[in-house]
Amino acid sequence: MTAHEVRDVIVVGAGVAGLAAAHRLKEAGRAPLVLTSGRGIGGRCATWRLDGQPVDYGVGFLHGVDPELVAAIHSVGDATPIPGWPRHVEGRGTPCQPRAFAPQSARLAYAEGVSAFPKWLARDLEVRRQTTVERLALGDAGIVLTLASGEQLCGRDVILAMAGPQAETLLVPLVEDSDEVDAARRLLAMLGALPSLTVMAAYDPGTPEPPFEMLYPEDSALLQTVAHDSSKRKAPRALVLVLQALPRWSRAHLDTPPETWERMLLDEAGRLIAPWVRAPSVTRTHRWKWARVDAGCELSQPLLIPLGAGFRLGVAGELFAPGGGVEAAWLSGHRLAGRMLESRPS
Numbered sequence: 001m002t003a004h005e006v007r008d009v010i011v012v013g014a015g016v017a018g019l020a021a022a023h024r025l026k027e028a029g030r031a032p033l034v035l036t037s038g039r040g041i042g043g044r045c046a047t048w049r050l051d052g053q054p055v056d057y058g059v060g061f062l063h064g065v066d067p068e069l070v071a072a073i074h075s076v077g078d079a080t081p082i083p084g085w086p087r088h089v090e091g092r093g094t095p096c097q098p099r100a101f102a103p104q105s106a107r108l109a110y111a112e113g114v115s116a117f118p119k120w121l122a123r124d125l126e127v128r129r130q131t132t133v134e135r136l137a138l139g140d141a142g143i144v145l146t147l148a149s150g151e152q153l154c155g156r157d158v159i160l161a162m163a164g165p166q167a168e169t170l171l172v173p174l175v176e177d178s179d180e181v182d183a184a185r186r187l188l189a190m191l192g193a194l195p196s197l198t199v200m201a202a203y204d205p206g207t208p209e210p211p212f213e214m215l216y217p218e219d220s221a222l223l224q225t226v227a228h229d230s231s232k233r234k235a236p237r238a239l240v241l242v243l244q245a246l247p248r249w250s251r252a253h254l255d256t257p258p259e260t261w262e263r264m265l266l267d268e269a270g271r272l273i274a275p276w277v278r279a280p281s282v283t284r285t286h287r288w289k290w291a292r293v294d295a296g297c298e299l300s301q302p303l304l305i306p307l308g309a310g311f312r313l314g315v316a317g318e319l320f321a322p323g324g325g326v327e328a329a330w331l332s333g334h335r336l337a338g339r340m341l342e343s344r345p346s
């Protein structure tokens with residue numbers, strides 16, 4: 001593609017929101033191109049391979065009440081669902097999403113990792129990975145996207161599907177062109193996102209199995225969750241725990257060297273569970289600067305802003321449906337695509 005070639009619709013972000021939108025548009029006969037900065041697909045619905053063993057290091061399991069979302073997460077081909085995970089929950093601390101445990105909420109993990117869901121949504125889509133969009137501008141033929149490589153692409157419709165602060169940055173150059181974009185940018189600037197520092201820890205064979213699948217400690221100032229990740233795997237080679245820190249503690253340590261906060265989180269998990277937890281054989285850290293939407297800050301629907309001569313800018317992501325999380329991300333993308341299809345400009 002050259003700078004002068006115009007695409008029908010470009011989706012920025014291959015998380016659940018962007019893929020849900022692109023999937024629905026493709027099913028309706030449109031030709032979305034998905035661009036995403038990461039090496040993998042799924043964004044915060046993320047699975048790492050530790051010596052080949054899947055490890056979920058963003059959201060640990062999928063959950064929801066919307067019938068279409070529930071049907072979608074149960075129909076992922078090439079994945080082995082683990083309905084109801086986590087069944088063995090310990091601790092009375094607050095889950096990342098308390099409504100995951102509401103009686104009507106379906107819960108599910110996959111033996112292959114949670115990224116099986118976004119990968120399934122992406123299966124028929126044209127996705128360009130490791131492609132970061134740095135700037136948007138209004139052009140004569142559509143919305144022009146300048147990539148980190150310097151290449152320019154143009155879309156008649158463009159969807160931003162990412163964390164609120166990331167979308168806000170991309171909106172800045174367009175505020176001169178549209179009062180609606182300006183209002184959207186101001187709104188996003190007011191809405192926060194919660195960070196989470198995460199440690200994946202693998203242990204040598206023979207290590208005792210923890211009695212829980214998920215621990216929500218009620219007496220920790222550091223840890224929000226400890227997931228017994230290897231309890232989701234078919235024949236795990238290693239016992240793997242995933243430690244995720246509380247938002248306030250994470251924010252205070254975002255700029256601390258990872259080896260320092262990793263040690264603190266392992267020591268805390270050792271205090272809560274057993275001394276062996278302090279000494280894993282392999283670790284990996286991840287700093288989620290924008291892990292989750294701040295509960296109560298979500299908007300009720302995705303944005304669809306007309307720009308110039310029939311071009312449209314859509315904004316989706318977990319922030320754009322009540323409740324946040326994967327369900328809101330999926331709903332926002334699915335609904336935005338529906339609105340775009342209903343109101344296609346002539």
Ligand SMILES: Cc1cc2nc3c(=O)[nH]c(=O)nc-3n(C[C@H](O)[C@H](O)[C@H](O)COP(=O)(O)OP(=O)(O)OC[C@H]3O[C@@H](n4cnc5c(N)ncnc54)[C@H](O)[C@@H]3O)c2cc1C
Pocket residue numbers: 012013014015016017018035036037038042043044045057058059060061063096097100131132133134161162163166170196198244288290291292293316317318319324325326327329
């Ligand atoms: C630690 C943690 C715990 C969580 N716990 C839960 C939970 O219990 N329940 C729940 O439902 N949810 C939970 N979540 C939240 C859930 O993972 C997210 O709500 C959901 O995955 C967000 O999907 P999204 O598509 O909106 O955004 P993302 O998944 O962030 O996808 C956006 C994608 O866009 C890419 N991108 C951003 N900017 C650009 C750019 N300029 N150019 C190109 N690409 C770009 C990003 O790299 C990313 O791949 C948790 C998340 C984390 C991190």
